Amino acid sequence: MSPSNSQSYRDLPEPSLRDVQAAAEGDGEAFRRIVERYQGMVYGLAYNMLGNHVDAEDAAQEVFLRLHQKLDGFHGLSAFSTWLFRLAVNAVVDYQRTWRRQAAEPSVPEPATDVEDEVLRRVGYAELLQAMGELPPDYRLPLVLRDVYGLAYREISDVLDRPLGTVKASVHRGRSSLRLRLRASGAFDSEV
Amino acid sequence: MDCVRFGEVIQRYVDRELEVSEVLEFQHHLSFCPSCAAELDELATVRSALAGVGAVAIEVPAGFSDRVCAAAAALPTPSPVDRALSALTGGVLPGRLRRRTRHLVYWALVIVALAVSWQQYHGRKTRGAV
Numbered sequence: 001m002s003p004s005n006s007q008s009y010r011d012l013p014e015p016s017l018r019d020v021q022a023a024a025e026g027d028g029e030a031f032r033r034i035v036e037r038y039q040g041m042v043y044g045l046a047y048n049m050l051g052n053h054v055d056a057e058d059a060a061q062e063v064f065l066r067l068h069q070k071l072d073g074f075h076g077l078s079a080f081s082t083w084l085f086r087l088a089v090n091a092v093v094d095y096q097r098t099w100r101r102q103a104a105e106p107s108v109p110e111p112a113t114d115v116e117d118e119v120l121r122r123v124g125y126a127e128l129l130q131a132m133g134e135l136p137p138d139y140r141l142p143l144v145l146r147d148v149y150g151l152a153y154r155e156i157s158d159v160l161d162r163p164l165g166t167v168k169a170s171v172h173r174g175r176s177s178l179r180l181r182l183r184a185s186g187a188f189d190s191e192v
Numbered sequence: 193m194d195c196v197r198f199g200e201v202i203q204r205y206v207d208r209e210l211e212v213s214e215v216l217e218f219q220h221h222l223s224f225c226p227s228c229a230a231e232l233d234e235l236a237t238v239r240s241a242l243a244g245v246g247a248v249a250i251e252v253p254a255g256f257s258d259r260v261c262a263a264a265a266a267l268p269t270p271s272p273v274d275r276a277l278s279a280l281t282g283g284v285l286p287g288r289l290r291r292r293t294r295h296l297v298y299w300a301l302v303i304v305a306l307a308v309s310w311q312q313y314h315g316r317k318t319r320g321a322v
Contacts, residue, residue: 028265035257044250057253061260068264117244119237125248128241147242172203178242179234188234 013037014080024071031071035064041081042088048144049092051133059095063088089145089159096137123187131181139174146171195221195228202228206235 015034022030042063047056067087074083120128132140142160145151153171157164182188201218204210210218222229 028261031264032257032261035260039252039257039260040249043252043256044246044248047250048245053253057256060256061263064260065264065267068267117241117247119240120244120248123237123241125245128245132245143242147239148246150243150246172200175203175206175235175238178238179231182238183234188237 017076020071020074020080023068024074031068034067038081038084039064042084045085045088045149046092046095048132048148049089049141050096050137051129051135051140055095055099058099059092062095063091066091085149089149089151093141093159096141123182124185127182127185127187128178131178131185134181135174135177139170139177142167142170143174143178147175195225198228202232202235205232206239 015037019030019033023034039060043056043060046059046063047053050056050059067084070087074080132144135143142156142162145156145159146153151159153164153167156162156171157167160167162170198218198221201210201214205215205218222232
C-alpha cells in the first residue's frame with residue numbers, strides 16, 4: 001500500500017527504532033512519543049474516512065490501541081509512517097464496519113493551518129468536506145482512499161473486501177455526486 | 193455523437209486508465225462537445241481538490257494522546273498466538289484476514305500439539321513392546 005499524496009505524514013520524521021522497541025516492550029513514555037508524533041496523521045485519516053469528529057476520535061484511538069498490540073510486528077522493512085498508515089486504514093475500515101453511526105451528522109473541522117492547495121482553496125475546503133460528509137459511506141470510503149490518499153483500485157478492493165468493479169463504480173459515483181453537490185453550491189462558478 | 197457512452201470514459205480518463213485509442217477517440221469527442229468538456233473539467237477539479245485534502249492538518253482534540261496512553265496502559269497483554277501472528281504478518285492484515293489467519297494459526301498449533309502427543313505416546317508404546 002503506497003499512499004502518494006498526503007505530504008503531512010510522509011514528511012514526519014521517523015521514530016527511533018529504540019523508541020519502537022521500547023514501546024513494544026511496554027515503555028509508556030516511548031509509546032507516548034510515537035502517539036504525539038503521529039496523532040495528527042491518524043486523526044486526519046480517520047476524520048477523512050468517517051466524516052465526523054465523534055467517530056474519528058474513537059477510530060483514531062482504536063488505531064493506536066491496535067498499534068500498541070502490534071508494535072513488535074514492525075521489522076523496519078518499510079518506513080514506520082507507511083506501515084502505520086496501512087495499519088490505520090485497516091483499523092478504520094474495521095471500525096466503520098462494526099461501529100459506524102448511521103445518523104452521525106457530518107461536522108467540518110477547522111484546518112489547523114492555512115489551506116495551501118490552490119484548487120482546494122478555489123473550490124472551498126469547508127464546502128468540499130461538507131459535500132463529502134453527505135456521501136453514503138459506501139461511496140465515501142473508496143473515494144477517500146483513491147483520491148485523497150492515492151491508493152490503487154486493487155489495494156482498495158483488498159482492504160474493503162469488495163470486488164474491483166464495485167470499488168471503481170463507487171469511486172466514480174462518489175466523484176460524480178461530489179461534482180453535482182459542489183456545482184449546486186456554486187463552487188465551480190469562479191472557474192469560468 | 194452519443195455523450196451517454198462517454199460517462200464512464202470520462203472517469204477512466206480522469207483516472208488515466210484509458211487505452212491510447214480510447215484517449216484519441218475521447219479527445220476528438222471533446223473537441224466538439226462542450227458539455228463533456230465541462231464535465232471533465234469539473235471532475236478533474238474535484239479529483240485535484242480531494243488530493244489536497246490529505247495534506248490539510250486537522251486539529252486533534254485536546255487531551256487525545258493522554259486518553260490513548262491511559263487506554264493502552266489498561267490493555268491486557270496480547271496472547272502468544274496474537275504476538276506470533278503479529279510478528280509473522282507485520283501486524284497489518286485487514287480484520288477479515290487477521291481473524292481467518294488467527295484461526296488458522298490456532299488450529300495449526302492444536303494439530304501440531306496433537307501430533308507431538310500422539311508421536312510420544314506411540315513411541316513409548318513401541319519401546320514398551322520391545
